[in-house]
Amino acid sequence: DVKVTQSSRYLVKRTGEKVFLECVQDMDHENMFWYRQDPGLGLRLIYFSYDVKMKEKGDIPEGYSVSREKKERFSLILESASTNQTSMYLCASSPTLARPYEQYFGPGTRLTVT
Amino acid sequence: KQEVTQIPAALSVPEGENLVLNCSFTDSAIYNLQWFRQDPGKGLTSLLLIQSSQREQTSGRLNASLDKSSGRSTLYIAASQPGDSATYLCAVRVSNTGKLIFGQGTTLQVKP
Numbered sequence: 178d179v180k181v182t183q184s185s186r187y188l189v190k191r192t193g194e195k196v197f198l199e200c201v202q203d204m205d206h207e208n209m210f211w212y213r214q215d216p217g218l219g220l221r222l223i224y225f226s227y228d229v230k231m232k233e234k235g236d237i238p239e240g241y242s243v244s245r246e247k248k249e250r251f252s253l254i255l256e257s258a259s260t261n262q263t264s265m266y267l268c269a270s271s272p273t274l275a276r277p278y279e280q281y282f283g284p285g286t287r288l289t290v291t
Numbered sequence: 292k293q294e295v296t297q298i299p300a301a302l303s304v305p306e307g308e309n310l311v312l313n314c315s316f317t318d319s320a321i322y323n324l325q326w327f328r329q330d331p332g333k334g335l336t337s338l339l340l341i342q343s344s345q346r347e348q349t350s351g352r353l354n355a356s357l358d359k360s361s362g363r364s365t366l367y368i369a370a371s372q373p374g375d376s377a378t379y380l381c382a383v384r385v386s387n388t389g390k391l392i393f394g395q396g397t398t399l400q401v402k403p
Contacts, residue, residue, distance in 0.1 A: 208389040220380070220393040227389075235390075267334055271389035280325060280384075280391055282335040 180204070181283035183268050189289045196255040198286050200268030207273040209251035210280070211235075211243065213264040220267065226251055227273065258290045293318045293385050297394035304371055305402050312366040312397045314381035319359045322384040325391065326355050326366050329378045338379075339366070371401045 184199035200209065210225040212235075222235030224243040232243050240262060244252045251270075255262055265287050271280040294317045304310050314324070323342045327335040339348045339355040341364070347356040354367040364381055378398045382391040 210389070210391075217395075219395045220382075222390065225390060265332075269335075269391075273389065279337055279340050280382075280389055281337065282327075284334040285332075287332070 181268055181270055181281050183266075183283040183286050185286050186284060187287050187289075189291065190255075190258050191291055192259060194255075194258050194290075196258050196288065196290075198253040198255075198266055198268075198288070200251045200253070200270075200283055201249055202251075202270040202281070203249065204270065204272070204281070205248065206270040206281075207248070208271045209245065210269040210271075211241075211251065211253045212267045212269065213237070214267055214285075215264050223253065258288075260290050262288065263290045264288060293321075293383060293392045295381060295383055295392050295394040297379075297381060297397050299397060300395065301398045301400075303400040303402065306371060306373060308371050308401075309367070309369050310371055310399070312368070312379050312381075312399070314364040314366070314394055316362045316364075316383050316392075318385075319362055320385070321359065322386070324355075324357055324364050324381060324383050326353075326364075327380045327382065329380060329396070331377075335380065368399075371399075373401050373403050375399060375401050 181202045211223045212220045214220045226232045226245040242254045268283040325340045326338045341357040352369040378396045380396045382393045
């Protein structure tokens with residue numbers, strides 16, 4: 178069974194803090210993704226990575242950065258958290274070369290910035 | 292630009308009914324389409340994945356169909372149960388890297 182884990186289920190941070198969200202997958206997947214989910218806006222892609230040290234901007238990268246130093250770990254960084262970054266953050270992974278190319282999600286981190 | 296739409300946004304049915312959730316997409320150049328389930332406050336669970344060359348996939352009481360030429364997919368749930376209550380999301384894969392474009396979801400309530 179594929180497992181995608183996220184470091185925290187709930188997180189409360191103050192405005193201006195630097196925030197790290199960690200995601201780890203155990204299936205040797207090449208691709209990893211960070212989404213945020215907001216009511217009425219659905220899931221929106223922040224960043225994705227298709228290999229170690231490689232990253233691509235998604236649809237809403239502003240205010241975020243990412244790090245992928247090891248294949249199994251993909252970190253999302255909020256350099257200076259703001260209240261409009263309060264959201265549910267979902268990490269996902271998928272293979273490139275092996276069918277069926279399913280995308281597997283972690284349980285999510287609900288971040289509140291006060 | 293690929294857009295994915297799900298109708299209806301919400302659905303309430305009595306237990307035991309068969310139901311269909313709809314998903315449409317604007318660009319037929321997709322790698323695959325995936326249906327997910329999301330329980331309140333939780334992550335996404337993959338239900339079914341249909342490759343672009345396939346017409347349907349089945350898993351238990353769930354059946355998903357894909358008509359690429361018309362840009363439509365349906366998720367059929369047979370003999371619905373209260374435990375099926377959740378939000379159902381469809382997403383299309385648009386590149387080799389696995390990037391998904393999501394619909395807004397249909398929130399299903401099955402009443403006992």
